[in-house]
Amino acid sequence: MIAELGLAALWMAAALAILQVVTGLLAVYSTRGAGEDAALPEIARLTRPSAVMQGLLTIFSFAMLLWVFAITDLSVRLVAENSHSMKPLVFKVAAAWGNHEGSMLLWVTIMSLAGALIALVERRLPERTMQATIAAQGLVALGFYAFLLFSSNPFDRLPFPALEGAGLNPLLQDLGLAFHPPTLYVGYVGLSIAFSFAVGALLTREVTPAFARAMRPWILGAWIFLTLGITAGSYWAYYELGWGGWWFWDPVENASLMPWLAATALLHSVSVLAARDALRTWTIMLGVVAFSMSMLGTFLVRSGILTSVHAFAVDPQRGTFILALLALYIGGALLLFALRAGSIVEGKRFATASREGALVFNNVMLSAILAIVLLGTLYPLVTEAFGVRVSVGPPYFDPVSAIFVIPMLLVMMVGPLLRWRQDSPSRIKGKLMAMLAALAGGALAIVLIGGVHVLPFLGLVLALGLAVASLLPLRGRQLRRVPLFTWGMVIAHFGIALALFGMASDSAFTNEKLAAVRVGETAIVGPWSVKLTGVEPIAGPNWTAMQGNLAASYRGEEPIKLTPQSRSFWAPPQQTNESALSTRWNGQLYAVIGEQSAQGRWQLRLWWKPFVIYIWLGGGLVALGGLLSLIGRLLADFRLRMAKRNRALRNGEAAA
């Protein structure tokens, strides 16, 4: 019964999406050529309520899915295939979106909620543009409803209830799973709003600074979630896989990086449009590209076309369906763009040495990096069509993307110090000297340490330069009067510097030790000495493990106890290595225990990774910076509206 309620809600939501597309488009086309203040037909009043209702229905549908998972209703196929009655409750619920159908329902739920939210609160733009935007949002959602209802129904019943569920992949039985996919999905799908805004503005030819200001908070919101999702996903892979790496250039990781790169570019170009009324077409283009990358990512992950830890759904029919959706939406949006781009009036001009100039340069660099990641991700697919199997990894991605990352970081140091429209480098001579001093000092220091390869070396130097440069916009200003969104920028840029420092430091200074030790023996890695004090069997709710008890001592200090485990799950049967971490301010000790080898020795793999945690701290700061900007922009907008209203009230009183 519960499953049927969920399914019914999903069908009704799909019907409302159709209604919203029809009324929205009717409203736009019946007033064609009538100007932005034209009275919209009566039917347009249905558009916003149907978007809101659609959001409520999908929430209800998703809640029903959570419910059948929580009570482990084994007559539902999805539950039987992905859950197990003996799992802890939190993993039972998380299993609801740890599979193909459930995660697509989550995707649609977030998408229609985003649509409901703009329908509910966004009233700054001309109503005609909003009708077009909401119609576009409905149209995109409709494709995904069709996908869910026709090829991946999460509420499908089994003819006979299963006796027991098949369980959830143990790698996914982790709290990381409870947060990682939803966070990333909010980011992915949040970009659909940028897409709908872009399509709406193209339909009504209303590409204005007001449009950019309305779109900016939504992009910022999606971008914050993407940043958090990627950061959390990276940390999760780092400790869960037990391989000691934090980024593998895995297709699925790339699938989340590509929308982030596009969204970062979009975020900056939309700021130019909002502040200076330039980069109109470019911003629209990026709006289309960003969400296209989200959909491409979904296609790559969900179609199972690529080898990956995450690609658990291998089903050609679904792949074809998503590919068709992808072609339809991206193709349609690009066609609309091609038809209308010529009619968008050129924005304001600016000089090369100006803040716009720096932002444009970095926008292009980000796009180039995006192209490189995209080509590297798709290349194995292309060669496979010609019968050659290849894989593309760090030897390609690291150096090739660095060629564009390095100039981008250099311009990123200077850009925020430049004025809008026109500026001369001589005005900020002092600050430029400070940056150069930081770069030179850093380079000298690292040469003295020695033994660092080219890319980590450049990374460390640039991280230091950027850290100094990112704080310079605050120099000579009263800190308490600096607007919140400027703080956001400073913190986000500083976060990039910090993350870069962590990445470069990890590849430059990591110590690795692989040893087979008996109980009582000690292994040395970097400044740590790690003693194996014992190995004991342990039992968990749905696994058993051999646990190594380690006493790890940093430079002869009091030993810390670490307990890496080699776990065996029994539903489904599988083994995982649970790593154990010890975090200090200056790095992390990472320990994994392997099999017992001959003569009672145990395999132990240890890493000392100096400053590695700054990668994720930096990522967190970038997201925090985004959040501060978002709050700052919303506050500024709120104050502006209050001031306008007060003025209107005063004028009214004066007239009376």
Add this chain to the structure above:
Amino acid sequence: MSALKPKHQRLVLLGFALAALLAAGLLAAWALRNQASYFYLPDQMKANPPAVGQAVRLGGMVEKGSLKTLPDGVTIDFTVTGRGNAQVPVRFTGIVPDLFKEGSGVVAEGHLAPDGVFIASTILAKHDENYVPREMQGMTDSKAAKMAEKTTVGLQ
């Protein structure tokens, strides 16, 4: 650039963006040809070995009775075989995946050493039903020949 007419600025920007993207594309195409790591079966590796030191992947079956742990306790030697009689000796230092055993399928990432031993830096083995290295999909212990058929499609 400040003296340019609006129309010209748009063209300059467009030209710059296209040039950068074109450069990125060409660079990527060139680097992909050189840096992509190719997949080899044992027979192919014997018949047409990759350059010494070049990063490639080797896929096949771990031959029964060939797995030996060296005295250091963390380095293993084994032999990978394919459909034909070709055998490639492999050396790996590290913690092997849990489902790695004799008679099972394996994909090793690494390079060929001058003495003909394949030095593996990473070993991928069948993880569970859901995660299977692409080259080994649908493979069980007794299906070595089938695997070789499957993975050689179009490779000849």
